[in-house]
Amino acid sequence: MSAHREGNRNRESSHAVLIAALCVVRKIESAQTVVRRRTTRHRRALAHQL
Numbered sequence: 001m002s003a004h005r006e007g008n009r010n011r012e013s014s015h016a017v018l019i020a021a022l023c024v025v026r027k028i029e030s031a032q033t034v035v036r037r038r039t040t041r042h043r044r045a046l047a048h049q050l
């Protein structure tokens with residue numbers, strides 16, 4: 001019984017770790033898209049100056 005409870009706790013902690021990893025990945029992806037947009041806008045501005 002106690003072993004079963006231990007397994008459940010382990011599963012919950014790993015689930016929490018997965019969720020945290022997903023959040024981090026999404027934040028990184030959104031940051032990359034923002035940077036990409038900024039760089040494209042910057043390039044367009046440079047092209048207009050030329």
